[in-house]
Amino acid sequence: MQKVTDNVYTDTTLRGCNPSVVVTSDGVVVIDPGQLPTKVVELRTFAEERGPIRFVINTEHHVDHIFGNYFFRGTGTVIANKGVDDNFMVVGPDLDPYEYAKEAVPTDDPEGAAIFPERDVYERDMNRPQVVFTGDVTLRVGEHVFELIHTPGHTPGQVAVYVPQERAVFTGDTVFSECQTWLMSSDVDGWLAALDRIAELDFDYLIPGHGPVTDKAYLEVQRSNLLDWVGAVAAAVAKGWSRRETMERVSFAERYPVDVGQGYMMNHIQTLNAAALWDKLSGTR
Template identity: 30%
Template sequence: MTLQQVSAHVHVETAHLGSNNSIIAGADGVALVDTPHKPTDAIAWRTVVDGFGRTRFVVNTDHHPDHTIGNFWMAGEVVSHRGTRDRLLNEAPDHDYLARLFDRIDPEAVPLLAGYRVRVPEVVFSDRLDLHLGDVHLELSFQPGHTANSLIAFLPEDGVVFTGDIVCEAGLPSFQDSRLWDWFDAIEKVASYDFSVLVPGHGEVADRAVLDRYREWGREVVGQVAAAIGRGEDSDQAAAEIRFADNIHVDTEDYVGYPDDLIEMFQRRSVARIYDDLVERPDLATR
């Protein structure tokens, strides 16, 4: 592990496959932001987390598996937007999907599936919720962007904002659960916070400069899709031709990534989502 302290109360692990995982240690316990994707990482992470004190809260920034699978192995109450609970109750990956995925990304975890269950949030909110840990508090705000149920977490005492996949330093995540107008609005919402440290959904801990880079990455792929629409291509044509760099799900020197067919599915669904949103709102091409 490469745990790094980014402020007086916050430690972040950016080396896990899947989302970044954060520890907020207050005088009255610990809050976590997102949990490891690989079960073997989650089990090891629990040992690290317990060294900081009693876990009171586990915050999920959205419902995607790379943010929520590790819930099962964590202590404390799981907290999210109410839409995340609904998605995990009704649309969580089934056993066969997880068995196939773990066989590639975490073979040692395949036997663990026999006892695994999706752990849904016990505490949910609609617009805003504050979690208090004695000397610090975490402000949770509903902010659709990467998904319809994404949230932003902010630790004002340290000036640290946790964006989930609303902002990623590593590159663009999937757009398949996004609406394009929300995607851009969410970046502006993050920019409105008074922060000095940004913990993204994927990639290295950053500062404000990451917002401009991330926004431009999005504009680039949106421009490609807008050009395809201008040429008269349909959604299937655009989805077959247009690709953006995936630095989130692919193999790296440190871990094995997703199967190629899943990565291809994410790309096609992302481009199709952008295409449909641009047909509905052509003005977004110049956002």
């Protein structure tokens, strides 16, 4: 684990999100346990060595942020916004989250196969949020305050976790630091508002959902990345490009690599982002 401050740890080297830990005088708070089985178990051990686990926070419902809850069952209280709970491991037309979690194991965590649960076992014990909230919520743990700020955009249940004592904010996937941004079914206007909301906070350390730890200035970089995508697809729509032409011709693949372990998804991300924006901006969906 990378030590960010005296009490904040994260791991930006894994496939999937950046799982993180905050140590307080009265136990530990885990933010997004991650998805790779042996890595999640290591994270749990790391956390328990520093105190009882008080809370496990999920910043969004995507599988890389929630799958590891299974390995934290029987520890701290799992807490998330209602938007996370509503979408928790819901199988969509394009993605079965259980299969997507399973798919990563042979390549990224072969030893994890031995402890990867069968689907029926997982579904029984997935450890979904026990506390579900709307809007914002504040947790007090020991001397620390955790402000869970609802920042919908990337997903409907997105939260940022602000820990003023550590001058740190965990943005979840509202920030993809120096790696490709997954727009998927995002609400980009909401996402831009989320960046504004985070910019109002007073902090030095920005722990993103993916990519290296960064700082407040990166909020503007993320904003530009979103606006560049929207601008390029809006221009394509204005020129009368079809959905297919837009998917083939609009790409920001040169700008960043894909986050750890998913380089093979580059073309998928580009075409998915372009298609999703084309659907919105052309008014056809």
